[in-house]
Amino acid sequence: MFRRKPSTPAVSWPGRCFRWLRGLVLGFVLLTVASVALLRWLPPPITSFMLIAQAEAIAARRxxxxxxxxxxxxxxxxxxxxxxxxxxxxxxxxxxxxxDFQAIEQAWRHNQTGKRLRGGSTLSQQTAKNLFLYPGRSYLRKGLEAYFTVLIEACWPKERILEVYLNIAQFGDGIYGVAEAARIYFGKTAAHLDEKEAALLAAVLPNPIVLKAGKPSAYVGRRQQWIVRQMRQLGDLGV
Structure with a gap:
């Protein structure tokens, strides 16, 4: 006589959902770790912020x-x-x-006063956000930013983080990276930026759409002068 094979117990819906979620999380982790590892050596062809800017321009028919x-x-x-x-x-x-937990705490205290919001993000956090994420202040976005920041700090040396940041930071409407900023605003290469020119570009980083390197306001001029003073006080940073 043939014995009937024991039937495999059906997987419950909660079990299926858990397996699906586990696979999704594992896939996300593997994909993001591989991406960050590759970008340790390869230049990013584009960033999420650039894609968003292009999509918004198309939607606005610009x-x-x-x-x-x-x-x-x-x-x-x-x-x-x-x-x-x-x-x-x-x-x-x-x-x-x-x-920088001290800067984060200072920013949080400042924001409780109801004045203009101030961020406490490091260059590593800004690199993670500009490269992989999207604008916003939700807990999900901040959580993803922290995740990518940890990955970047674990996989890249500080010089690489600074190199990527300078290449993908926005310096104006559609202007990304220090190379294009140097060419458009000063007609020179990034290698030949002097102290005051570099400080002017850095002065617009908090909001490069409102703060303009091409037509600096009095506020941008004051910030530029403050950055120059800070550069001289910090001295040789070894970069």
Missing amino acids: TDFRLNYHWVDWDGISTSAKDAVIAAEDQGFFEHGGF
Whole structure:
């Protein structure tokens, strides 16, 4: 006599959902780790912020929009440009592990006063956001930003983080990276930016659409002067 094979018990819906979710999370982790690891050596062909800007321009039917982005290697960026963004955005860059908790606390206290919101993001966090994510202040976005920041700090040396940041940061409407900013605003290469020019570019980083390097306001001028003073006080940063 033939014995009937025991039937495989049906998987419940909660079990299926758990397996699907587990596979999704595992796939996300593998994909993101592989992407960050590859970008340790390869220049990013484009970033999420660039894609969003292009999509918004298409939706608004902007015929004047052009994406200006050109990668330049570490040695093709002036020391002044490297020093300027550190002085302006993250003076503890070489000391922290991706998060400046003192700056985050100060920003949180400032924001409780109801004044203009201030961020406490490091260059590592800004690189993670600009490269992989989207604008916003939701807990999900901040959680993803923290995740990618940890990955970047684990996989890349500080010099690589700074190199990528300078190449993908927005310096104006459709202007991404220090190479295109140097060409458009000063008619020179990123390697030849001087102290004041680099400080002017760094001065617009908080909001490069409102703050314009091409037509600097009095506020941008004051911020530029402050950044120059900070650069001189910090001295040789080893970059």
